[in-house]
Amino acid sequence: MKRSVLFFDIDGTLLSEITKKIPESAAEALSQAKKAGHLLFINTGRTICSIPSEIRRLPFDGFLCGCGTCIVYHDELLFARSLSPERGKAVIAKMFECDLGGIAEGPEDVYFPERISRFDKLESTRRYFRAKGMGIECPLESGRFIYDKLFVYADEKSDLDSFLAFINEDMEVLDRGENAYEVIQKNYSKATACEFIVDRLGFEKDQAYVFGDSSNDLAMFEYAGHAVAMGAHAAVLEPYAEYVTKTVEEDGIAHAMRHYGLI
Numbered sequence: 001m002k003r004s005v006l007f008f009d010i011d012g013t014l015l016s017e018i019t020k021k022i023p024e025s026a027a028e029a030l031s032q033a034k035k036a037g038h039l040l041f042i043n044t045g046r047t048i049c050s051i052p053s054e055i056r057r058l059p060f061d062g063f064l065c066g067c068g069t070c071i072v073y074h075d076e077l078l079f080a081r082s083l084s085p086e087r088g089k090a091v092i093a094k095m096f097e098c099d100l101g102g103i104a105e106g107p108e109d110v111y112f113p114e115r116i117s118r119f120d121k122l123e124s125t126r127r128y129f130r131a132k133g134m135g136i137e138c139p140l141e142s143g144r145f146i147y148d149k150l151f152v153y154a155d156e157k158s159d160l161d162s163f164l165a166f167i168n169e170d171m172e173v174l175d176r177g178e179n180a181y182e183v184i185q186k187n188y189s190k191a192t193a194c195e196f197i198v199d200r201l202g203f204e205k206d207q208a209y210v211f212g213d214s215s216n217d218l219a220m221f222e223y224a225g226h227a228v229a230m231g232a233h234a235a236v237l238e239p240y241a242e243y244v245t246k247t248v249e250e251d252g253i254a255h256a257m258r259h260y261g262l263i
Helices: 024-035 085-099 122-132 161-169 190-200 215-222 234-241 253-260
Strands: 005-008 040-045 060-064 072-074 074-082 100-103 148-154 171-175 178-183 206-210 226-229
Touching: 024 040, 024 161, 024 253, 040 085, 040 190, 060 171, 060 178, 060 190, 072 178, 074 148, 074 190, 085 100, 122 148, 161 171, 190 206, 190 215, 206 215, 215 226, 215 234, 226 234
Parallel strands: 005 040, 005 206, 040 060, 206 226
Antiparallel strands: 060 072, 072 074, 100 148, 148 178, 171 178
């Protein structure tokens, strides 16, 4: 088969959100694809510091992180863009003013509010990262860090509209459902990350395969020649999915790669 470049989301695609594990079938499929000469990339909303160790042990050629704001190929940093310190502080201040919960995601760490918040999902995420030794040393309020993107949480007490108006100049929001919003830098996405690698390495768009499940995968689904949705996926991906595979737990990655003859 013609050499291809493959881009994989992490959560809900490679890593089961039910078992919290990567199926052995997926790891084996990646190894087979690597031996066949294909290039393998993670393409995630996570920033580079929060790539799980079990993902790093797999045979990936690079990591595209923070929705297109950090691109690493064979341990070489090819591209990075964080918010300026001044703008970053202003956005966080506005977030607190609008009574939102939030997490800042940077290249070196993730940053949580100093005090326990009223947002259960934020606190669940805090516990997840704390178990991995992250998000502990520097509170969100300090402003002593740079970051690439935010996750914010709203409820009936929040003034979400005012916050969205404030960030509109240089940031945009991906609605992740249940009053959770991924706030990313404008003009950067999982699609721009794919395009960067495809162009840099001399591939054609038809040689690009993307695998994902959530709404923040939409941009790369719109971009790629071949888009694979996991068996459990956000409805917004449906119009752009060339193929719907099985769920993560049902060996969906291996199933899709066999379907396309990649392994």
